[in-house]
Amino acid sequence: MKQTKLCKLISKSEPIPGIFDFTVESPEIAAEARCGQFLHIACGGGTFLRRPISICDARDNCVRFIFEVKGEGTKALAERNIGDFIDVMGPLGHGFEVKPEHKNAVIIGGGIGVFPLFLLAKQVKSDVFLGFRGKDRVVMEDEFASVAKSVTVGTDDGSYGYKGYIASAMDEYLDKNPCDVIFACGPKPMLKAVKAIAERRGIECQLSLEQRMGCGIGACLVCTCESTKDGMDKQLRVCKNGPVFDSREVTLND
Amino acid sequence: MKQTKLCKLISKSEPIPGIFDFTVESPEIAAEARCGQFLHIACGGGTFLRRPISICDARDNCVRFIFEVKGEGTKALAERNIGDFIDVMGPLGHGFEVKPEHKNAVIIGGGIGVFPLFLLAKQVKSDVFLGFRGKDRVVMEDEFASVAKSVTVGTDDGSYGYKGYIASAMDEYLDKNPCDVIFACGPKPMLKAVKAIAERRGIECQLSLEQRMGCGIGACLVCTCESTKDGMDKQLRVCKNGPVFDSREVTLND
Amino acid sequence: MINTKINFCGIEFKNPIVTASGTFGFGEEYGEYVDLSEYGGFGAKGLTRYPREGNKAPRIAETPSGILNSVGLQNPGVEYFAAHTMPSLKNCGAHVIANMSGNTVEEYCEMAEILSDTDAAIIEMNISCPNVKHGGLAFGTDAKTVNELTAAVKKHCKKPLVVKLSPNVTSITDIAKAAEDGGADGLSLINTLLGMKIDIHSRRPILANNMGGLSGPAVKPVAVRMVYQVHQVVKIPIIGMGGVMSGDDVIEFMLAGASLVALGTGLFVKPDLILDVKRDIAAYMERHGIEDINDIIGAVRLN
C-alpha cells in the first residue's frame, strides 16, 4: 500500500528571494522518484489542501524540491525549519519518458519551471534552455551546466544572456542542430510556443503542465487539461495522466 | 489606543505533563497587568478564535501564563519555541480587588485554577489552599509557599496532603481562624462550594469564572454568566465585567 | 489621489468599511482599539422593541474557520438605545447603522419610528427572526412575508431602510427582489448560516441554545456567491459581509457587488482589522491604477 510520509527537512536555502530550495530525507521517495513527478505536500499555516510541488532531484535517500512562495500554503512551508517533519504524498504522477531513441534531447524551462527539469537533465545529456524574467531571477544555471551538453540562459528583459523569450532561442538553435525530443516546463505562453515549434518541426515534445489540484492521485477529477481527443478522453487528469504529456495529446486551451 | 502585541517567548517549561509555563516579554503588559486579569492569545494551529489565558505573574518587563493543552489551539501554542513571537491582546478583564480592609485573606484554587492566583498571592499575604486531583498533578506549591502566610495542599484522591475537596479543608480552617475575604479560582463545583461556604459565613468572596469567549473585550456578548440581578443586568460579561466577580453577584447556574 | 468615498442610500461614507451588527457592541469596546472615525460606519448591536436578556451560555462554539453563536439578541431595547446610546455616539466620527429585530410586523414598525427620530444614519432590519404571529417561521424565509414586512415598515421609516437577508433560503434572489419591491433602500447579506456542534463526550450541543449562527471565513464563499447573485437582480445597493479577514476580502465582496462591506467575526481575532484593511485596499487600488473605489463595485466578469 502507498502511504503518506513524514519526511525530515535536512537542508533549506533561499537561492533567490521568494524561492526556497528544500531537501527532505526519504529513502522510499528517493528510490521511487522519476523525473517530472511531483510531491503533494501538506504545507500547514491553516491551508486546507495539499500543494503539488515538482521533484527537482532525488539521490542519497533524499528528495529535493524548489518552490516559490505564492500564497499562505507556500509561505507556511517556507517557514519550516531544518529538523521539522513535512507531510508528503508521493512521488505522484506520470513524469518525462526518456526513450533509447532520444539521442539529441533539448530541455527548455521557464521561471520556476526549470526546477522539475533538473533530474531529467541529469539523466539525459541535453542541450538546455533556461528562461527567466531578468538577471536577478536566474537560478540553477551552474547546476544545469554541470550535467548538460550545453546551457543557454535567456532573460525576457535582456539583462542576462539571450535577450527575449527562451523559446525563440531554442527555435534558432533548432535551425542548425538535430533534435529528436523536446522536454519543456514553464508558463503556459512558453509551453504554447514550444508546442508550436515542435509540431512545426515534427519533433517529439513532452510538456509538464500545471493545474489547481485536489486529491493529487486521479480520483477527484478537478485538475483536468483538455486533450486533443473527444468524448471520455477529452479531459485528462494532470495529476495522474500527467503532469507530463506528449504535446500532441493536449490542446493547452484555457 | 490599545493594541494587540507580538510578544517574544523567552522561557518555556512543562512542569507537569500537559501543563505549559510560558513567559513572554512585554513591558507594556507587565506594567498594566493586575491580578486576575487575562491575556487573549492567538494560538495558531489553524484555530480561529483567540484563547483567554489568565496571567500568572508579571514582573521585570515580562508576563507569565500557564495553560493546559486541551485542544488544537493550546496544542499549537505549546509547540511554540523560545524566540517565537506570540500575538497577545491584554491585559483584559476585571481582576481581583484587593482592599485595605482585607487583613485576613484566604486564597483557594483548584487544578489549573491555581495559576491565576499567584500574582494575587504575591500581593496579599494570604492563607492559601490548593486542590488537585492527585499527587502527580500538584503544581506551584513551592512558589505559593514562598509568598504566602501558609499553604495547604489537598488532593481529591488523598495521594498528597489533605484528603478530599480543598473547599472542605478551607471550611475547616475557617472554623478556627478569622477571615475577611476569600479569593477563588477553579472548577465550577469548587466555586459553588466556596461560594456557599463564604455566604454561610458572611465572608466577602471573589470568584474568577471561565466561559467560552469571543472578542474578549465585551463587545460580542457571548461569554456571559448569570447574575443575581434581573433585567438588563441578568447577563454579565465574563471577559469585561469579570472574569472576577463578587460571589453575591453571580448565580453559578449553568 | 484615490477616492474611497461611497454614496450609500444618499449618505456619504468616507470609506466602504462598516461592521456587522452583533460583533461590535455599540462601538465602545472596539473604540478603545481603533478610533471609530476610521470606519465608514458601524453596525450597532441588534435591538428589540423591549429589552432582552438573551440566551444562556455557552453562546459560542468554535468551528473550522468560523464560529457558531447564539446570543439571543441580548440588548437594552430600542428606547434605551434612542435615549442613551445613540446620543453618546453622535460625534463618534462614523455613521451608525441601527439594527432591529421584531417579533411582529407591529414591533418592527414601532422600532422604525423610534429609530427614525435618532441620529442613526441607516436602519437595518434583521428578518431572520421568528414571526411570532405565524407559527414562528422566520420572516426572512418567505418572499411574500418579506415584501409585506418591508412595505409596512417603510411607511414608518424616515431613514434609509436596509433589509438584512438570511442565507438559509432556497432562493436568495427571490427574497432580495421581494425586499426591493417592498421599498427597501438597500440590502445587507449574509446573516449567519444555521449550524450545530455536538460535544461527543457529553452528547450535548455545545451551545446552550443547541443551534446557532455560523459566521467567519468558513462562510465567505457562500456570502460572495449570494452578494453576486443579488447584485445581478436588484438596483438597490448592498452591504456585503461574511468572513472578511483582509482588504482583499473586502475587494472580493465589492467586485461581487457590495457597495459597503462589513467586518464581523474577524474583529474577534484582529480588533484593529480596519487598519490592515484600509492599507490593503489602498495598495490594491494603487497596484491596479484604480482612482475611484466605486469603479470596482460589481466589476467581476464571469468566465
Next chain:
Amino acid sequence: MINTKINFCGIEFKNPIVTASGTFGFGEEYGEYVDLSEYGGFGAKGLTRYPREGNKAPRIAETPSGILNSVGLQNPGVEYFAAHTMPSLKNCGAHVIANMSGNTVEEYCEMAEILSDTDAAIIEMNISCPNVKHGGLAFGTDAKTVNELTAAVKKHCKKPLVVKLSPNVTSITDIAKAAEDGGADGLSLINTLLGMKIDIHSRRPILANNMGGLSGPAVKPVAVRMVYQVHQVVKIPIIGMGGVMSGDDVIEFMLAGASLVALGTGLFVKPDLILDVKRDIAAYMERHGIEDINDIIGAVRLN
C-alpha cells in the same frame, strides 16, 4: 468485543464509514492507499445517463477550511459503469453505492433500471441537478418535485434508493419528508453549498464554471445541524457527510442521527483517513463503554 456493524436499508455494513460520491472516483486510486475492504462501503463517482466531459478547469478553488469544486459530472455514463466498472469492483470487499444524476425524470428512471441490474448495493440519487424540462431549477429545491421524482424512480429501482439532499434550501426537513413520502429507503446529506470565489486581480471567478460547491470542514456545522433536523422528522436512515476529518467527526454525525458517515474532501488531505477514523471510533467506544455503535445513532440530547 465492540460491534461496529450497521444494518442500513437491510444491507449489513461492517462499519459505518463510506465515502462521498465524487471524491473517491471508482475506488481505484484510493485503493492504492488503503484496501477498499477497510470501508463499510464507498460512494462511486456520480453517473449520468450518457457520458459527460464535465466542465473546463479550473474546477477547484481552495477556501478557508474547505474547497469549491465544479467538476460538472465528468463520467463515462451509467452503461459503461454497469458493463465495465461495477464488475471489476464485485470482490473489492466493500459495498458500492452507485450515484446517479439526471436531466429529466425519465433519465433517472432509466438509470435506476440499469443500476438495479448491477452488483451495486445501493443507488444514491443526486437531486441537486437542474431539471431540464422545468426551466433548469434544481430538482432538489422543491418538495413536490422531490416527492414525485422519488416516487417515479422508486418504481424502477430494485435496490435500496437513497436520496441525496441539497443543503441550498429553506427547509431541509420539508425536502427530506417529501423524499421519504415518495418512497426513499434512505437519505444522504449534505451535498455541497453553492459558493463563489473571485480572483481580485483578474476580477474573474477562480472556477471556470464561476460557481461551485463548497465542501470540507467549513460546512460541518451546517451538515450536522441538517442531519439532526432530518433525523427528527424521518424514519428512514441517513448517510451523514460534510467535512469529516476524524473519528470524532464521524461520532458527531452519528450522534446527530446518521447511520453511515461519508468521508469526502478530507481524503484529499489524508488518503488513509479511514484508518485514523476507525482507530478513533474504537477508542471512543472503549472510553465510553459503548458495545454497539448503533447505540449512538441519534443519541444527542438537547440542552
